Amino acid sequence: MNGNTSSKINETVSWVGKWTFVLAAAGSAVGLGNIWGFPYKAGTEGGGAFVLIYLLCILAVGLPIMMAEIMIGRRARKSPVNAMKTAAIDSGQTGKWQAVGWGGLISGILILSFYSVIAGICLNYIIIAAFPTPDISSLEQFNIVTASPSRLLFWHSIFIALNIIIISAGVIGGIERMVRLLMPMLFILMMVMVINAMINGDFARGLNFLFAPDFSEVDATTFLRAMGQAFFSLSLGMGSIMCYGSYMPQEENIFKTSLTVAGLDTLIAILAGLAIFPIIFAYGLEPGAGPGLVFVSLLSAFVDMPLGNIIGPAFFALLSIAALSSAISLLEPSVAYFEEEKIVSRFSAALTLGLFAWVIGIGSVLSFNDWSDISFIGDLNFLDSIDYLANQFLMPIGGMMVAIFAGWFLKPDLALDEFSGIHLAIFKIWRFFIKFISPVLVAAVFIYQLVS
Numbered sequence: 001m002n003g004n005t006s007s008k009i010n011e012t013v014s015w016v017g018k019w020t021f022v023l024a025a026a027g028s029a030v031g032l033g034n035i036w037g038f039p040y041k042a043g044t045e046g047g048g049a050f051v052l053i054y055l056l057c058i059l060a061v062g063l064p065i066m067m068a069e070i071m072i073g074r075r076a077r078k079s080p081v082n083a084m085k086t087a088a089i090d091s092g093q094t095g096k097w098q099a100v101g102w103g104g105l106i107s108g109i110l111i112l113s114f115y116s117v118i119a120g121i122c123l124n125y126i127i128i129a130a131f132p133t134p135d136i137s138s139l140e141q142f143n144i145v146t147a148s149p150s151r152l153l154f155w156h157s158i159f160i161a162l163n164i165i166i167i168s169a170g171v172i173g174g175i176e177r178m179v180r181l182l183m184p185m186l187f188i189l190m191m192v193m194v195i196n197a198m199i200n201g202d203f204a205r206g207l208n209f210l211f212a213p214d215f216s217e218v219d220a221t222t223f224l225r226a227m228g229q230a231f232f233s234l235s236l237g238m239g240s241i242m243c244y245g246s247y248m249p250q251e252e253n254i255f256k257t258s259l260t261v262a263g264l265d266t267l268i269a270i271l272a273g274l275a276i277f278p279i280i281f282a283y284g285l286e287p288g289a290g291p292g293l294v295f296v297s298l299l300s301a302f303v304d305m306p307l308g309n310i311i312g313p314a315f316f317a318l319l320s321i322a323a324l325s326s327a328i329s330l331l332e333p334s335v336a337y338f339e340e341e342k343i344v345s346r347f348s349a350a351l352t353l354g355l356f357a358w359v360i361g362i363g364s365v366l367s368f369n370d371w372s373d374i375s376f377i378g379d380l381n382f383l384d385s386i387d388y389l390a391n392q393f394l395m396p397i398g399g400m401m402v403a404i405f406a407g408w409f410l411k412p413d414l415a416l417d418e419f420s421g422i423h424l425a426i427f428k429i430w431r432f433f434i435k436f437i438s439p440v441l442v443a444a445v446f447i448y449q450l451v452s
């Protein structure tokens with residue numbers, strides 16, 4: 001495994017635990033996006049009807065692309081840039097396909113820069129929910145937090161530092177160890193929050209809101225929103241999954257693990273809805289409150305709730321854990337590249353790239369206060385501009401290119417080899433989807449987002 005210093009042969013790292021790939025990939029997938037994004041969209045887009053369409057998108061687009069990413073990563077056992085290059089060259093194509101990997105590295109750092117600012121607010125809210133200031137409304141509290149650049153910067157710095165520490169501790173000592181600790185914790189905390197919603201919330205109404213299919217709310221945009229959400233939620237299109245796949249042991253079945261990751265991601269999203277909406281209804285709050293939902297609405301519910309000063313911090317700890325396990329997957333692909341190319345050591349790479357994301361994040365810190373009136377792309381502030389660039393532009397293109405590459409340019413034999421253990425019928429279905437269905441659907445979302 002190590003000790004081989006030949007420049008031709010890379011040191012290959014493998015997850016140790018059988019479940020580590022699943023935990024790490026689920027850790028990447030389950031994040032801030034799931035915990036408030038999914039329930040909120042399900043609520044406004046027709047409840048159960050949206051959930052149904054979302055599941056279809058996960059199966060028709062998410063699963064095939066996830067399998068392609070894992071397959072390309074694991075075959076090469078290299079970071080996304082070199083994994084794409086290797087797969088292309090081995091298929092007799094140009095090595096320029098590595099551009100897909102580069103796009104991923106850039107969008108990873110960009111997403112991390114603002115993800116960390118929001119996650120920093122979550123960290124701060126652990127304390128705020130434990131010791132709420134009397135006589136201050138939760139809206140005033142949120143405004144106090146976001147009005148202070150130094151406060152946001154402080155928590156943003158802490159969050160980036162946690163990422164750097166975990167990533168520099170390595171794939172096994174850092175990421176594997178962390179996800180094996182964080183993911184069970186996240187699951188247990190989520191169950192506690194759902195039980196809390198059964199006790200303190202209006203659970204029947206929450207269930208109804210999330211699951212009663214209302215097809216009158218469904219139109220073309222519902223499909224596109226569900227697709228975008230499925231895509232973002234599974235961490236596809238920027239190399240996170242490809243990179244984690246490169247550490248996957250050879251004997252694991254790519255189809256089964258992908259199905260498990262997608263299932264866990266969806267389960268956590270639904271549980272998040274069951275934890276949040278019953279509380280929102282019981283306390284007469286607005287379910288469609290958007291980004292402020294967890295910070296403003298839920299905080300006010302926690303303040304009034306019995307044992308709220310324990311349940312509140314537990315909830316924000318849950319959010320912070322979910323955010324941390326997602327954030328490390330944003331940084332890892334570029335750190336893996338720097339380490340693999342022997343440009344710098346793993347620690348220096350994590351430090352440099354982490355600091356880079358930290359510096360860009362300062363723009364997002366300021367977009368809550370001093371720069372709130374300054375527009376960058378169109379009329380978007382700094383944070384929203386970076387978000388737009390990465391999520392609406394780089395990521396869908398990345399995902400589409402992975403699908404086009406895997407469907408049309410990669411030698412089918414190479415894929416079949418890597419999918420060993422998979423039923424031939426499943427392979428054929430995968431080929432059909434990755435060739436015809438997934439790229440077209442992603443293209444549709446991409447074009448829709450450009451024109452809307």
Ligand code: TRP
Pocket residue numbers: 028029030031032033034231232233234235236237238240326327329330395
């Ligand atoms: N999936 C995460 C969430 O739901 C965010 C995330 C982490 C992500 N890594 C990613 C999104 C890579 C796209 C690509 O919050």
